[in-house]
Amino acid sequence: MTLTNSDIAELTAFRRDLHRHPEVSGQERETARRVVSALSNHPPDTLITGLGGHGLAAVYAGPADGPTVLFRAELDALPIQELSAAPYASSTAGTGHLCGHDGHSTILMAMARLLSRRRPAKGRVVLMFQPAEETGAGAAAVIDDPRFKTIAPNYAFSLHNMPNLPLGHVGLIAGPVNCASRGLRVAFTGKPAHASEPENGTSPMAALSGLMPDLTALSHGTTQDPDFTLVTVTHVQMGAAAFGIAPGDATLFATLRTLTDDRMNALCETALKMINETAAHNKLTVTHGFEDIFLHCENDPHATDILRTALDTLDIRHDASGLPMRASEDFGRFGHTAKSAMLFLGAGMDHPALHNPDYDFPDDLTPIGARIFEQVTRDILGG
Known part of the structure; x- marks a missing residue:
């Protein structure tokens, strides 16, 4: 018909x-x-x-x-x-x-x-x-x-x-x-301070500025490669929208992609290890969560x-x-x-x-x- x-x-x-x-x-x-x-x-x-x-x-x-x-x-x-x-x-x-x-x-x-x-x-x-x-x-x-x-x-x-x-x-x-993907939400908490005395606070700035290129560096290959990975930083927010406050908190969003679900588990483990080590080095507490989870x-x-x-x-x-x-x-x-x-x-x-x-x-x-x-x-x- x-x-x-x-x-x-x-x-x-x-x-x-x-x-x-x-x-x-x-x-x-x-x-x-x-x-x-x-x-x-x-x-x-x-x-x-x-x-x-x-x-x-x-x-x-x-x-x-x-x-x-x-x-x-x-x-x-x-x-x-x-x-x-x-x-x-x-x-x-x-x-x-x-x-x-x-x-x-x-x-x-x-x-x-x-x-x-x-x-x-x-x-x-x-x-x-x-x-x-x-x-x-x-x-x-x-x-x-x-x-x-x-x-x-x-x-x-x-x-x-x-x-x-x-x-x-x-x-x-x-x-x-189609690739597996998931959204990774990371929240860092330090201590805010007066912008004239940033040394009295604990800023997430260094953690963010280092993590963004380090996370994206986990990307590898193309979808013709079984080990293909792609990490895309999609959103970053740090502190309040003000000039008088040195920031004490930050949020980072990244999307993780792999060709298969099995490879996703390994990528998540690597990314979280990097995030936790960065937070510890910068004397920050950190929490994370996964959203928008797609199986391959x-x-x-x-x-x-x-x-x-x-x-x-x-x-x-x-x-x-x-x-x-x-x-x-x-x-x-x-x-x-x-x-x-x-x-x-x-x-x-x-x-x-x-x-x-x-x-x-x-x-x-x-x-x-x-x-x-x-x-x-x-x-x-x-x-």
């Missing part, structure tokens, strides 16, 4: 409505409501709402027993101000769909149209609209929700649009495709072969372009519950990069993504 011109026009309007009303991770209530409203015209056999927060799972079942195939999209937007003259630009200050999650959700809505017209011959298709992807919290919350056990997918697939790949070209490989995303060989076969059937070009990516993806956790694979769908060589304030999802990708997922469905479940 294929999408009609009317389908594509209505799906484009749906995508742009989502784009106009973005919500950040954990706050996707209205986005979920819009999805539920759109699904009412293409009703699934089962609809699970409030899954792991504001997540949704729409289940379309075939008449015979068979595997369960899950396709995942994301609901959340980013806390970034959009810079766009488009009539459907974000109406929420400081928030924008600048990663394409509105487009990914629209691809699943296209699948809902196709599945409502023709169910698979066997098994089930689950359209998973996941919350809180950008913080790395959403997939874990969905999987930990007791109702996820009623879904229990055998296969899980996803896609992400990818600027700097030709429009419609696909990046696909087996093995690691690894494509299962069998699931990757299924995607590759579908792409070949549709005569869609694909190769290993841009993979593995440095960026992280919350989809990796689904690989712990099912045979999973993710593909990367080219958004155009000159398209603005993800998370840029002028990014916008190319609507031409909606029918391409839907064709791929539709082909995967029929290859696995028939119909």
